[in-house]
Amino acid sequence: MARTALRGRLTWQVATVASVTRETASVVTIELDPPHWPGHRAGQHLDVRLTAEDGYTAEREYSIASAPGEPVAITVERLEDGEVSPYLTGELRAGDELEMRGPVGGYFVWEPGDGGPLLLLAGGSGIVPLRSIMRHRRRTGSDAPAYLLYSSRSWEDVIYRDELGQYHDGVQVSYTLTRGHPAGWAGHTGRIDQALLTQVAWPAEANPLAYICGPTSFVETAAAGLVGLGYQPERVKTERFGGTGGH
Amino acid sequence: MDAVDGNAIGGLLIDVFGTDMTAASSTCATCGASRPVAELVVYRQAPGTVVRCRTCGSVLMVFVRAHGAIGTDLTGLASLSQPGSA
Amino acid sequence: MSPVSRGFRQLHRAPVGQESRVPPGQYVTEGFPVLSVGPTPHTPLEKWTFSITQWGQAKKSWTWQEFRALPAEAITSYIHYVTHWSKLGTEWRRVSLDTLLDQAGYDAPYVMAFCDGGYTTNLPIADVTGGQAWVAFGYDGGPLEAEHGGPLRLLVPHLYFWKSAKWVRGLDLREVAEPGFSETKGYHMYGDPWREQRYAGD
Numbered sequence: 327m328a329r330t331a332l333r334g335r336l337t338w339q340v341a342t343v344a345s346v347t348r349e350t351a352s353v354v355t356i357e358l359d360p361p362h363w364p365g366h367r368a369g370q371h372l373d374v375r376l377t378a379e380d381g382y383t384a385e386r387e388y389s390i391a392s393a394p395g396e397p398v399a400i401t402v403e404r405l406e407d408g409e410v411s412p413y414l415t416g417e418l419r420a421g422d423e424l425e426m427r428g429p430v431g432g433y434f435v436w437e438p439g440d441g442g443p444l445l446l447l448a449g450g451s452g453i454v455p456l457r458s459i460m461r462h463r464r465r466t467g468s469d470a471p472a473y474l475l476y477s478s479r480s481w482e483d484v485i486y487r488d489e490l491g492q493y494h495d496g497v498q499v500s501y502t503l504t505r506g507h508p509a510g511w512a513g514h515t516g517r518i519d520q521a522l523l524t525q526v527a528w529p530a531e532a533n534p535l536a537y538i539c540g541p542t543s544f545v546e547t548a549a550a551g552l553v554g555l556g557y558q559p560e561r562v563k564t565e566r567f568g569g570t571g572g573h
Numbered sequence: 574m575d576a577v578d579g580n581a582i583g584g585l586l587i588d589v590f591g592t593d594m595t596a597a598s599s600t601c602a603t604c605g606a607s608r609p610v611a612e613l614v615v616y617r618q619a620p621g622t623v624v625r626c627r628t629c630g631s632v633l634m635v636f637v638r639a640h641g642a643i644g645t646d647l648t649g650l651a652s653l654s655q656p657g658s659a
Numbered sequence: 660m661s662p663v664s665r666g667f668r669q670l671h672r673a674p675v676g677q678e679s680r681v682p683p684g685q686y687v688t689e690g691f692p693v694l695s696v697g698p699t700p701h702t703p704l705e706k707w708t709f710s711i712t713q714w715g716q717a718k719k720s721w722t723w724q725e726f727r728a729l730p731a732e733a734i735t736s737y738i739h740y741v742t743h744w745s746k747l748g749t750e751w752r753r754v755s756l757d758t759l760l761d762q763a764g765y766d767a768p769y770v771m772a773f774c775d776g777g778y779t780t781n782l783p784i785a786d787v788t789g790g791q792a793w794v795a796f797g798y799d800g801g802p803l804e805a806e807h808g809g810p811l812r813l814l815v816p817h818l819y820f821w822k823s824a825k826w827v828r829g830l831d832l833r834e835v836a837e838p839g840f841s842e843t844k845g846y847h848m849y850g851d852p853w854r855e856q857r858y859a860g861d
Contacts, residue, residue, distance in 0.1 A: 336587055340662055373584040376664040382686065382743075383661065387581055407690055417666045425661055430583035432596035433611035542575035564612060568577040576698070619696040620741045620821055621844055630697065637845035639858035644845035 336427075338375065343422045349401060349485045353451070354415045355391055357399040358424060366390055366429035368436050368462035369455045369537070372400055373427040376410055386410045389454040389539070390429060393461035401485060403451040434537065434565045436462065442470025442535055443528045447518065447548045449477045449540020452567060453485050456539055460493065472497045475526055477518050477544065479505040500526060518544065523551040530556030542566040579610040582622055585636060586610070589643050594653070602651040604629035610653070677747060680737050682852035685745040691807065692744055696840065699805045700775035700826050707810060709794070710829035711763035718832075719763035723810070729754045733797070736816040738823070739852040752797030753814055756787045756830075759794070767832035771839060772813050775826040780839035781848065782815065782822060787830070791817055794827060819850040819857065
């Protein structure tokens with residue numbers, strides 16, 4: 327069994343697509359059924375590889391959206407000039423094969439033993455690994471308080487909207503919308519900045535553990551902001567997606 | 574194209590080192606700064622993959638896939654150590 | 660053996676009649692990929708110079724004003740990335756390296772291009788003279804954007820595009836062929852896309 331687990335983690339394998347579920351106009355969640363899945367940790371990702379008939383290949387990384395113990399799933403946002411994401415969000419369907427490798431990542435992970443209080447900052451599709459963390463926290467009965475601040479272009483672009491609305495005990499979820507908001511919007515607007523972080527973040531004295539994920543510029547601004555609030559750099563974990571998509 | 578960080582090359586590092594290296598501690602040979610590999614600055618398709626120190630910008634690692642192998646240049650690194658390793 | 664991904668099509672083929680312009684192993688892109696080994700530098704133009712150097716000295720230097728007074732032309736070239744992308748019909752405003760090298764005078768078989776940010780790339784003098792190489796300051800009708808190498812980049816379309824060094828600040832005349840940044844990391848010393856010279860040993 328250990329040998330199987332090792333092979334599953336380090337080598338490419340061909341998974342069957344169990345389902346493709348639309349989350350927003352440009353985002354889908356793909357549930358996969360890999361032949362050898364060793365399980366994963368909240369926050370990890372998968373590598374995905376596509377091969378065209380002429381042998382051309384393209385590889386990308388996608389954060390795992392499901393919690394440890396749930397069927398492995400990734401959430402993919404269609405990028406305007408993307409090469410892989412239009413295929414995954416527009417063409418792929420249940421029953422197709424998808425070559426993948428994983429789980430990958432030993433840094434941007436959370437386990438109940440890591441405690442909190444947790445500050446989760448999501449920029450656009452950066453919500454994906456944070457949702458895995460939030461689900462894991464709930465499934466394990468962790469009492470670490472958690473605050474999620476999710477930056478998105480618009481309310482229609484918020485991924486997992488219904489699910490996020492159902493967190494209560496020990497979890498606060500707030501949003502900042504950067505390119506437009508519904509009438510009567512009571513949440514935040516504009517990009518995350520020092521002022522907003524000062525308002526919502528756990529105080530540094532609480533020794534919080536922060537996870538920031540999203541486009542590079544979002545992560546840099548947010549991480550600098552938390553360090554500016556006195557957060558210990560070793561307790562500010564970052565994952566940059568590159569580009570400017572999603573927030 | 575924005576730089577990403579060491580999280581994005583987790584798979585590549587498994588190919589090179591045989592294990593996950595994103596949580597490993599890296600030390601820059603130029604300025605001495607230490608941080609997890611996940612927090613290093615990564616330029617993909619440089620061509621090749623170029624990994625730089627977030628403090629001083631020096632090149633720490635360069636990976637080039639060629640001829641079925643991965644050319645690995647680590648001359649900018651002073652050290653790499655896995656957490657919890659003996 | 661990786662399975663073919665159903666419905667994943669590599670759509671990027673050469674336009675009809677242009678197939679002979681695309682080297683082997685390349686796909687055509689409409690985009691303009693940004694390939695960088697490091698952050699985009701920003702040297703103020705009032706401090707910027709381009710130099711032809713040898714033995715640690717500048718044989719000739721141009722300020723931005725002096726450089727922009729040189730004869731320039733707008734020409735369309737095809738460019739070929741080692742990452743398997745070719746881009747057809749790129750229009751550059753450029754100054755011929757023949758102009759710069761002739762003004763400086765040169766007597767060396769090789770050059771090493773040096774750039775803001777520290778990137779270097781090596782070329783034979785025979786490949787940067789005779790109307791084969793330029794320095795480009797304009798792209799597609801406008802100034803060359805910083806992320807694409809502005810204010811000035813090398814342009815050597817007959818070799819893989821890593822030789823067309825971004826943010827170029829000069830050429831150092833060399834007696835011996837020494838590898839530049841990419842070449843020391845495993846890329847081919849010469850880089851002819853028509854012979855698929857991507858990596859050392861190709």
